[in-house]
Amino acid sequence: MANTEDNLFKNVISHAKEYGFIFPSSEIYDGLSAVYDYGQNGAELKNNIKEYWWKFMTLLHDNIVGIDAAIFMHPTTWKASGHVDAFNDPMIDNKDSKKRYRADQLIEGVIEKLEEKIEKEVEKAAKRFENFDRAMFVTTNARVVEYQKKIDEINDRLKTAMANNDMVAMKQLVDDLEIADPISGTKNWTDVRQFNLMFSTEMGSVADDANKIYLRPETAQGIFVNFLNVQKTGRMKIPFGIAQIGKAFRNEIVARQFIFRMREFEQMEMQFFVKPGEEMKWYDFWKDKRLKWHQALGLGNENYRYHDHLNLAHYANAACDIQFNFPMGFRELEGIHSRTDFDLKSHEKYSGKKLQYFDSEDNQNYIPYVVETSVGLDRMFLSVLASSYKEEKLDDGSERVVLKIPAPLAPHKVAILPLMKKDGLPEKAHEIMNLLKFDFRCFYEEKDAIGKRYRRQDAIGTPYCITVDHQTLQDNTVTIRNRDTMKQERVAIDAVKGIIAESVSMAELLKKI
Ligand code: ATP
Secondary structure: OOHHHHHHHHHHHHHHHHOOOEEEOOHHHOOOOOOEEEOHHHHHHHHHHHHHHHHHHHOOOOOEEEEOOOOEOOOHHHHHOOHHHHOEEEEEEEOOOOOEEEHHHHHHHHHHHHHHHHHHHHHHHHHHOOOOOHHHHHHHOHHHHHHHHHHHHHHHHHHHHHHOOOHHHHHHHHHHOOOOOOOOOOOOEOOOEEEEOOOEEEOOOOOOHHHEEEEOOOOHHHHHOOHHHHHHHOOOOOOEEEEEEEEEEOOOOOOOOHHHOOOEEEEEEEEEEEOOOOHHHHHHHHHHHHHHHHHOOOOOHHHEEEEEOOOOOOOOOEEEEEEEEEOOEEEEEEEEEEEEOHHHHHHHHHHOOOOOEEEOOOOEEEOOEEEEEEEEHHHHHHHHHHHHEEEEEOOOOOEEEEEOOOHHHOOOOEEEEEOOOOOOHHHHHHHHHHHHOOOOOEEEOOOOOHHHHHHHHHHHOOOEEEEEOHHHHHHOEEEEEEOOOOOEEEEEHHHHHHHHHHHHOHHHHHHOO
């Protein structure tokens, strides 16, 4: 991460804490690694992101319904899903720095560097040649061809080692690529070992292995085991989807980078059940829809890109990520996976219960195929927070920090600020608040100079500030200040609702998709 980006990320993190968005968990005991609490403003922003997702899924698609399954599930669920045997990450320690890493990520880091080199060559050539043909260039330029060959070779070896659970081959790859620890700079590595990421606990009063249960590492399985319950009671016809928002837990080996990688986090997942053979059509459909959902927020289309998976998980026949340009670079924000019939088939096998759909049009029973969209709520939160955080120099030489959060997601939509704490101004301000509070989350504040109060609202991303002054008492007008332009306008109290309503409306945001 470049130094300025590094600083920017640090500033975002301290801003999030200072303004009540995110606190380290149990901070008075010095916190708990990779666990965070959402504060008064964070909880509002998070709820608004959830609403945006939930409404998109369940209001805009009449064949998608939502559920809320329990975190605890019968332990056989995780045997059937493959998590007990295969939800592992390969870990490796550097003996000098004593830091732990994921071996696959160290290797992928080498691939990323090679990809960057290719991009640089492409950029250089694109500047040099008119009518630049990228496809032609990358297949003929000797240096690029060499880089690509190396990438393919590494990918092949990584894929084979992961598929065969071959940790000796993983270690060999780390050695052959001469990967050094970014902290100690040495290549003094331990062997690579597999580490299961599920948290377990005991249910009931007797602590023995028979009572061992897991905290769910993904919300998806709660949907699979309820597939027939929902299909039958909801009289759902294929294709249809089940959506869910809920907590997931993973004992991540490397849990750094703030809320990007946490041990307790939230997922927003939707499983879409389709007829076998039609899964690729729906995979493409959801890839496109989900990108549009992200882009409608207006955080900059250039900040998103697809990343197709070369190494497919055991259950998938196609998979890609929507990556976002986080402060530390492009990283996975959402996964879109074509999961075949793996999960339902496996639950059929382990439970002995039929999990099939009767297709009345074709007059046949089958196990549906599944296309899933899975986005991390906390990563969504980070994408919104980090890209809306702006440090601005103003014309008068002063500076401000403003969160240009998309207005429908902002924790508060409007702040109501009496200019003074006397002369009936607070009473009038409360009157206005009583008019607005049924439609918008309002923030009331009467302490400190008005300029300071504006800055505080900028810092928590409130799109509008309404100032009540002496003129208000005479002619029922107020000034309304726009967070982004800082322009102030004098308007009638009756007009305020109309001015705010459209730009903060979730419905209007949903219409943009
Ligand atoms: P990664 O490769 O970053 O570990 P993943 O591919 O294991 O992620 P999935 O299992 O596809 O992730 O989970 C779906 C989504 O859940 C991810 O796109 C991400 O947004 C979110 N997610 C996964 N793990 C975490 C975590 N530890 N902390 C926060 N969000 C997470």
